[in-house]
Amino acid sequence: xxxxxxxxxxxxxxxxxxxxxxxxxxxxxxxxxxxxxxxxxxxxxxxxxxxxxxxxxxxxxxxxxxxxxxxxxxxxxxxxxxxxxxxxxxxxxxxxxxxxxxxxxxxxxxxxxxxxxxxxxxxxxxxxxxxxxxxxxxxxxxxxxxxxxxxxxxxxxxxxxxxxxxxxxxxxxxxxxxxxxxxxxxxxxxxxxxxxxxxxxxxxxxxxxxxxxxxxxxxxxxxxxxxxxxxxxxxxxxxxxxxxxxxxxxxxxxxxxxxxxxxxxxxxxxxxxxxxxxxxxxxxxxxxxxxxxxxxxxxxxxxxxxxxxxxxxxxxxxxxxxxxxxxxxxxxxxxxxxxxxxxxxxxxxxxxxxxxxxxxxxxxxxxxxxxxxxxxxxxxxxxxxxxxxxxxxxxxxxxxxxxxxxxxxxxxxxxxxxxxxxxxxxxxxxxxxxxxxxxxxxxxxxxxxxxxxxxxxxxxxxxxxxxxxxxxxxxxxxxxxxxxxxxxxxxxxxxxxxxxxxxxxxxxxxxxxxxxxxxxxxxxxxxxxxxxxxxxxxxxxxxxxxxxxxxxxxxxxxxxxxxxxxxxxxxxxxxxxxxxxxxxxxxxxxxxxxxxxxxxxxxxxxxxxxxxxxxxxxxxxxxxxxxxxxxxxxxxxxxxxxxxxxxxxxxxxxxxxxxxxxxxxxxxxxxxxxxxxxxxxxxxxxxxxxxxxxxxxxxxxxxxxxxxxxxxxxxxxxxxxxxxxxxxxxxxxxxxxxxxxxxxxxxxxxxxxxxxxxxxxxxxxxxxxxxxxxxxxxxxxxxxxxxxxxxxxxxxxxxxxxxxxxxxxxxxxxxxxxxxxxxxxxxxxxxxxx
Amino acid sequence: xxxxxxxxxxxxxxxxxxxxxxxxxxxxxxxxxxxxxxxxxxxxxxxxxxxxxxxxxxxxxxxxxxxxxxxxxxxxxxxxxxxxxxxxxxxxxxxxxxxxxxxxxxxxxxxxxxxxxxxxxxxxxxxxxxxxxxx
Ligand SMILES: Cc1cc2nc3c(=O)[nH]c(=O)nc-3n(C[C@H](O)[C@H](O)[C@H](O)COP(=O)(O)OP(=O)(O)OC[C@H]3O[C@@H](n4cnc5c(N)ncnc54)[C@H](O)[C@@H]3O)c2cc1C
Ligand code: HEM
Ligand code: SF4
Ligand code: SF4
Numbered sequence: 001x002x003x004x005x006x007x008x009x010x011x012x013x014x015x016x017x018x019x020x021x022x023x024x025x026x027x028x029x030x031x032x033x034x035x036x037x038x039x040x041x042x043x044x045x046x047x048x049x050x051x052x053x054x055x056x057x058x059x060x061x062x063x064x065x066x067x068x069x070x071x072x073x074x075x076x077x078x079x080x081x082x083x084x085x086x087x088x089x090x091x092x093x094x095x096x097x098x099x100x101x102x103x104x105x106x107x108x109x110x111x112x113x114x115x116x117x118x119x120x121x122x123x124x125x126x127x128x129x130x131x132x133x134x135x136x137x138x139x140x141x142x143x144x145x146x147x148x149x150x151x152x153x154x155x156x157x158x159x160x161x162x163x164x165x166x167x168x169x170x171x172x173x174x175x176x177x178x179x180x181x182x183x184x185x186x187x188x189x190x191x192x193x194x195x196x197x198x199x200x201x202x203x204x205x206x207x208x209x210x211x212x213x214x215x216x217x218x219x220x221x222x223x224x225x226x227x228x229x230x231x232x233x234x235x236x237x238x239x240x241x242x243x244x245x246x247x248x249x250x251x252x253x254x255x256x257x258x259x260x261x262x263x264x265x266x267x268x269x270x271x272x273x274x275x276x277x278x279x280x281x282x283x284x285x286x287x288x289x290x291x292x293x294x295x296x297x298x299x300x301x302x303x304x305x306x307x308x309x310x311x312x313x314x315x316x317x318x319x320x321x322x323x324x325x326x327x328x329x330x331x332x333x334x335x336x337x338x339x340x341x342x343x344x345x346x347x348x349x350x351x352x353x354x355x356x357x358x359x360x361x362x363x364x365x366x367x368x369x370x371x372x373x374x375x376x377x378x379x380x381x382x383x384x385x386x387x388x389x390x391x392x393x394x395x396x397x398x399x400x401x402x403x404x405x406x407x408x409x410x411x412x413x414x415x416x417x418x419x420x421x422x423x424x425x426x427x428x429x430x431x432x433x434x435x436x437x438x439x440x441x442x443x444x445x446x447x448x449x450x451x452x453x454x455x456x457x458x459x460x461x462x463x464x465x466x467x468x469x470x471x472x473x474x475x476x477x478x479x480x481x482x483x484x485x486x487x488x489x490x491x492x493x494x495x496x497x498x499x500x501x502x503x504x505x506x507x508x509x510x511x512x513x514x515x516x517x518x519x520x521x522x523x524x525x526x527x528x529x530x531x532x533x534x535x536x537x538x539x540x541x542x543x544x545x546x547x548x549x550x551x552x553x554x555x556x557x558x559x560x561x562x563x564x565x566x567x568x569x570x571x572x573x574x575x576x577x578x579x580x581x582x583x584x585x586x587x588x589x590x591x592x593x594x595x596x597x598x599x600x601x602x603x604x605x606x607x608x609x610x611x612x613x614x615x616x617x618x619x620x621x622x623x624x625x626x627x628x629x630x631x632x633x634x635x636x637x638x639x640x641x642x643x644x645x646x647x648x649x650x651x652x653x654x655x656x657x658x659x660x661x662x663x664x665x666x667x668x669x670x671x672x673x674x675x676x677x678x679x680x681x682x683x684x685x686x687x688x689x690x691x692x693x694x695x696x697x698x699x700x701x702x703x704x705x706x707x708x709x710x711x712x713x714x715x716x717x718x719x720x721x722x723x724x725x726x727x728x729x730x731x732x733x734x735x736x737x738x739x740x741x742x743x744x745x746x747x748x749x750x751x752x753x754x755x756x757x758x759x760x761x762x763x764x765x766x767x768x769x770x771x772x773x774x775x776x777x778x779x780x781x782x783x784x785x786x787x788x789x790x791x792x793x794x795x796x797x798x799x800x801x802x803x804x805x806x807x808x809x810x811x812x813x814x815x816x817x818x819x820x821x822x823x824x825x826x827x828x829x830x831x832x833x834x
Numbered sequence: 835x836x837x838x839x840x841x842x843x844x845x846x847x848x849x850x851x852x853x854x855x856x857x858x859x860x861x862x863x864x865x866x867x868x869x870x871x872x873x874x875x876x877x878x879x880x881x882x883x884x885x886x887x888x889x890x891x892x893x894x895x896x897x898x899x900x901x902x903x904x905x906x907x908x909x910x911x912x913x914x915x916x917x918x919x920x921x922x923x924x925x926x927x928x929x930x931x932x933x934x935x936x937x938x939x940x941x942x943x944x945x946x947x948x949x950x951x952x953x954x955x956x957x958x959x960x961x962x963x964x965x966x967x968x969x
Binding site for chain 2: 099339345415489490520521522523524526527528547549550551552553556557563564565807808810811812813814815817821
């Protein structure tokens with residue numbers, strides 16, 4: 001029994017999903033924690049997470065990165081969050097809710113219990129490996145089941161069904177979609193659009209079966225299940241995911257006698273109040289004006305209205321727009337307003353169909369042709385933003401509305417950011433208008449990031465990202481703010497622009513570049529950046545006279561400076577494979593020069609404590625023993641970590657060590673905007689941890705899966721699956737292109753992970769460029785990489801041949817004394833700085 | 835491999851200039867370190883050589899070609915300043931510490947990030963091919 005605090009009312013929120021969480025945020029924003037003691041119950045074990053991006057869980061995001069707030073957010077605001085604790089009963093007579101842990105009294109109660117996936121009452125629907133797609137736990141179950149499966153079927157060809165189908169495909173299952181209706185996405189598209197969608201999706205290798213009603217599910221012969229349809233046709237599959245619609249989780253409300261809709265849902269008014277005025281309902285459980293809103297935007301609007309209701313505010317919920325734009329299985333689908341045109345008497349339509357490019361667009365306009373009532377898009381969503389603005393702001397259409405959906409050759413009227421009224425909604429998830437964006441710029445926001453942080457625009461489903469950017473850019477420009485992206489005061493260019501200049505003009509030295517395109521002497525920002533660009537393009541030895549002053553001390557002396565001014569030495573050990581003789585050689589060098597030795601995280605050996613003047617002698621001995629420099633000092637290829645793979649390991653399916661050697665020997669010496677780490681694992685057990693690398697390769701039965709843009713370090717990011725079952729040659733080809741494209745377009749000191757997160761168009765765009773060669777630069781990228789590879793030379797071997805270069809390795813130019821400041825002491829049998 | 839240059843002192847109207855090394859020991863647009871004798875005992879100095887010429891970057895009105903500044907980095911307490919990158923900030927020649935990246939003005943040793951910190955500097959000049967320093 002939990003007694004409410006005397007001077008505060010007790011507010012209980014049931015459900016810690018997207019809308020329940022938004023409600024809490026809104027309450028905090030309104031200072032409601034002064035008036036209420038708030039307790040939130042969540043049945044799931046996870047803190048509220050981003051269900052809209054749930055599928056990214058399969059692409060490598062974890063529960064923590066999907067979470068909608070920091071783990072201490074609730075506690076910080078004095079709110080009690082009770083996860084893994086479901087409410088089982090509402091006792092309205094006593095004003096209490098009941099869980100298996102106890103009873104809790106409430107003064108006000110909010111239902112935010114969302115919905116559950118509807119599973120059609122088909123005999124056999126409770127067999128093992130019959131799953132749904134709604135929670136993180138569901139996805140864990142699907143992932144586990146998929147490991148033992150080769151085929152999967154999604155029952156339901158709506159929006160979520162296609163998303164689930166994509167996920168199954170991503171798990172390497174042979175995937176089919178079974179839809180009861182005659183076409184896919186019956187809610188969003190018409191028969192013509194549906195047909196196009198079907199063609200596109202089938203071309204991706206997903207089988208589409210429409211007008212199929214499953215009669216029963218039973219044991220299969222070749223697979224785990226057999227689905228039997230109305231006409232006795234059958235389909236065998238190992239795994240079934242039901243996605244046949246959602247139903248409100250209204251059982252608590254029903255049992256406690258609140259007013260319900262005929263087909264479920266808790267009836268609420270404009271204030272989100274249920275038939276019991278102490279109880280509110282928001283999100284997918286709430287039924288307003290006989291409608292359930294299955295999108296997060298309307299849910300958030302309800303949360304705002306409910307927060308106002310609880311704090312004596314004025315905001316009400318007056319329905320919401322259900323327009324959406326999505327990319328399903330890589331296919332753009334958009335639906336605005338009355339897309340079918342069946343809710344607007346007298347409406348007229350324009351349609352555009354291109355069966356070659358597989359695009360379909362439809363406009364529904366008012367009888368006088370002046371207003372847009374709805375629109376439907378399949379194949380190209382670039383028309384969406386403009387149409388949405390016409391629709392939601394009631395703008396008058398151009399004389400020839402058809403021009404809005406014709407392929408944009410030239411002269412097609414696009415609605416620029418400046419044409420939007422102040423009231424135009426930019427972000428519908430957080431209800432941010434153009435006026436709000438302008439206001440945040442007026443009060444000091446000077447870039448997109450600041451506007452997003454302040455207004456929250458584009459932090460919900462993200463659908464408005466492109467529009468927001470164009471509005472922000474336009475507004476900044478019109479205020480005369482020049483967005484300064486210069487690398488430093490010596491060059492009025494970005495790193496990417498400098499890279500272009502160097503390539504196009506064939507400039508090979510810093511002095512030529514700064515003379516032609518910069519000013520002054522340069523500095524510790526632009527010099528290493530230009531050095532890196534020159535090395536990426538021409539791969540000349542960095543110790544050449546014209547390059548040496550540009551380098552950070554680590555590159556200058558080809559060793560890593562440690563905190564007492566000594567250096568550490570890391571010879572390359574490709575793939576982590578090393579002979580006993582080489583190990584002995586390393587040991588002898590370490591002993592002779594009094595070096596501290598440690599195994600690195602990249603499967604090689606670091607020798608610490610070398611004084612500047614000893615470096616050449618140390619390296620002469622290492623090179624004589626067959627070593628090459630390891631570039632541990634450079635923004636360059638570091639290591640390719642590998643497991644032993646099929647040669648030794650009983651699980652291995654490919655020879656990961658040979659591939660690692662091949663990759664490391666190809667890319668060694670490649671300089672880039674930041675360091676590059678690689679790994680190759682011999683099977684999906686992933687012992688080499690390839691998914692934490694910039695480039696990760698994991699062996700499959702049929703070849704190699706390629707992962708890109710991961711990293712460890714301060715802010716770890718899982719690499720994303722980029723391509724599957726590649727042969728050796730294609731694998732190298734993709735890595736060549738990927739690395740050169742990164743080198744060409746990244747900012748200075750930007751790891752591939754951050755670069756990827758900032759890449760407009762994201763992973764799909766990257767795939768288009770690298771795999772489908774959408775920019776037509778693949779050959780060039782490969783050629784540039786081959787150039788760098790061909791010019792590889794061990795930098796230390798090069799320097800040792802040249803007395804001029806060795807001149808630099810003197811601690812003092814006029815004396816042989818060592819630096820008396822370097823004092824060492826012994827610990828665990830080795831020397832370390834005192 | 836070092837060329838130990840004999841220290842030669844010249845006493846002239848209370849000013850002691852000493853030879854340090856030759857032009858050939860220097861690295862253009864970069865630094866080297868050397869030992870000098872000062873009234874307070876031996877010290878380590880970082881020498882930076884910024885030549886002017888048709889093929890080198892330059893500052894408007896930039897003439898001085900040679901700077902001598904303390905080799906000791908007060909932030910990391912290591913002797914490393916000669917191994918920093920030289921350049922200019924707002925037209926003033928500076929060196930960036932290779933460890934924690936503070937900038938020191940070559941002219942007077944003042945740290946631009948924290949003006950209360952100042953490195954010692956010494957007058958230096960070329961005498962033919964020789965580098966002379968006053969300490
Ligand atoms: C895969 C997927 C993709 C989607 N994509 C989009 C999209 O692109 N755009 C869009 O707008 N919407 C999308 N949606 C819909 C969106 O996620 C929902 O509209 C939104 O999550 C609804 O929020 P809610 O808080 O009402 O429900 P939920 O987020 O489902 O939260 C309800 C929570 O309450 C808990 N709960 C239920 N009963 C109890 C109880 N008795 N005691 C305690 N806790 C309880 C549940 O466990 C759940 O955690 C998608 C949904 C899915 C599943
Ligand atoms: C770690 C990876 C990811 C993170 C952190 C992330 C987070 C976000 C965020 C915050 C937005 C809002 C837009 C913005 O801020 O610019 C967004 C947009 C979006 N995300 Fe994700 N996302 C990730 C990966 C993915 C993946 C793998 C998919 C596809 C399965 C995806 C689908 C989308 C889509 C379609 C949008 C809208 C983008 C637009 O219209 O411009 N995201 N994402
Ligand atoms: S990743 Fe696979 S092949 Fe490599 S060591 Fe681990 S289990 Fe063996
Ligand atoms: S984790 Fe920190 S302390 Fe350890 S090596 Fe890296 S930077 Fe140094």
